[in-house]
Amino acid sequence: MYDTIAAIATAPGEAGIGIVRISGNKAIEIADKVFKGKRIEKLSEAEERKLIYGYIIDPEDGKKIDEVLAVYMRGPYTYTREDVVEINCHGGIIPVRRILEVILKNGARLAEPGEFTKRAFLNGRIDLAQAEAVMDLISAKTDTSFDVSLNQLEGSLSKEVSKVREILLKMLAHVEASIDFPEHDIEEVTYDNLQNEGKEVLSRIEKLLSTADTGKILREGLKTVILGKPNVGKSSLMNAILRENRAIVTDVPGTTRDIIEEYVNIRGIPLKIIDTAGIRDTDDIVERIGVERAKELVQRADLVFVVFDISHDLSDEDIKIAELIKDKKVIVITNKIDLPKKVSKEKIKELLPDKPIIETSIVEGVGLDLLEETLKNMFFSGDITIKDRAIVTNVRHKDLLIKAKKNIEDALNSLQMGIPIDCIEVDIKDCWENLGQITGDTVTDDIIDRIFEDFCIGK
Ligand SMILES: Nc1nc2c(ncn2[C@@H]2O[C@H](COP(=O)(O)OP(=O)(O)OP(=O)(O)O)[C@@H](O)[C@H]2O)c(=O)[nH]1
Ligand SMILES: [Mg+2]
DSSP, X not given: OOOOEEEEOSOSSSOSEEXXXXXXXXXXXXXXXXXXXSSSSSGGGSOTTOOEEEEEEETTTTEEEEEEEEEEEOTTSSSSSSOEEEEEEESSHHHHHHHHHHHHHTTOEEOOTTHHHHHHHHTTSXXXXXXXXHHHHHHOOSHHHHHHHHHHHTTHHHHHHHHHHHHHHHHHHHHHHHHHOTTSTTHHHHHHHXXXXXXXXXXXXXXXXXXXXXXXXXXXXXXXXXXXXXXSSHHHHHHHHHTSOOSOOOSSTTOOOSOEEXXXXXXXXXXXXXXXXOOOOOSOHHHHHHHHHHHHHHHHOSEEEEEEETTSOOOHHHHHHHHHHTTSOEEEEEEOTTSOOOSOHHHHHHXXXXXXXXEOBTTTTBSHHHHHHHHHHHHOSSOOOOTTSOOOOOHHHHHHHHHHHHHHHHHHHHHHTTOXXXXXXXXXXXXXXXXXXHHTTTOOHHHHXXXXXXXXXXX
16 A cells, blocks of 8 residues: 555646645545535545535635646546546646645645556556556657557457567476476477577567557657758758748858757658758858757767759768768758759759659749658558557567567577476566556566656656
8 A cells, every 4th residue: 555645647837727636544544634615515426437526725825826627537447547636727837836735734745657547557547568668658749659559458468478478488387387397298398399499589579660660750750851962952942841831041151050849740740850050061160060960960960851942062071960860760851942053852862872862942843742751651561550469668668578589599509409398497487477557567666766766746
């Protein structure tokens, strides 16, 4: 049994309503102290799960704090599985804070970030992967990433991981049988079974892992960096993609100095699009920092839109930029085709072979459709389907899957080499344990703490 916690559940700031939440076995008792209903005096005398109109008062002096609607829900059919009280008050920073204070004064403790969800996990309502999905839902930046998280909250990843762990348990049973009855003639059968089951485990883990990169992309948005020399039209491209004047555009080279990031959905693909300072050698310290950061961003980018101005000859800078991105996923944009052409498409092709080239005039809106189409084809080349599939969106999960994959590969190798079966047991157990850390079945307390630290307060 845990102590009773409380927190503001809504985002700080001006809003229609704010919600303060209490969870724990003293939640209803505390609510009775601070809530005074209009028709029904005490909250606990009202019907469960029904909003009751009244006031929050400070029991010390009886002073009204705010006009509210309050509701209580008895565990275990609540978010945390504990008794929960929710108080809907006026939005704004002051009412929620005052209400929280009086609740804390009357016996609750301020909840840590993610503590409500942590309770839901500790009390067995959801597993760890599902708890993490809650956080992903809250921080989702795009519809697709929201859908993926919702899917995971419903347990799609956990189910698949549990299935794999069941197979591993079966394998362990085979191993043990052959250790317990070595004189029986089951060695051969065991060997075949282990091999088949091990292969099945490996292929399922691989399948989950194959979604890991896609998963990352979907949750965060595909990190797309717009790169190029000053004045080639990078910020213009950013604005055209966003369909708004987000970035400043001028004819002065070196206009963009700070990195600008925005989320946008292009034909179903969530992009986190990043406009950068034009790359050139410069003595201007501010601009140079911008350029350095742009180079760093390229390293971590999933995709680069590199922009060239073909109304001017290619310069050393263009060549340096091409060098910088030759190993990345790139779409080349040759801009300003409305002006007299100084650089041929062939020249660009020589510079960056094997990369798609899109000719644009951003000011005239030419080529942008083709750019979007090319992007779509590059990333939805048929194999990414999101619906009804367990998708790994979480770095922690990915790391554990990689470890588990190594374990089962080791086990399969040992089998192949005819190493005694009891030696394989360790690898199978490790695999089972690593996978268990995804769902939280075999996870340690400090890992749990670390995971929930990243949550927002009040969830
Ligand atoms: N003619 C023509 N001009 C363009 C085109 N696209 C952008 N421009 C102009 O080029 C100039 C520079 O555009 P920006 O979008 O600010 O260029 P940038 O690459 O962000 O420049 P920095 O931020 O300085 O690195 C502006 O005057 C734009 O109007 C185009 O397709 N054709
Ligand atoms: Mg710019």
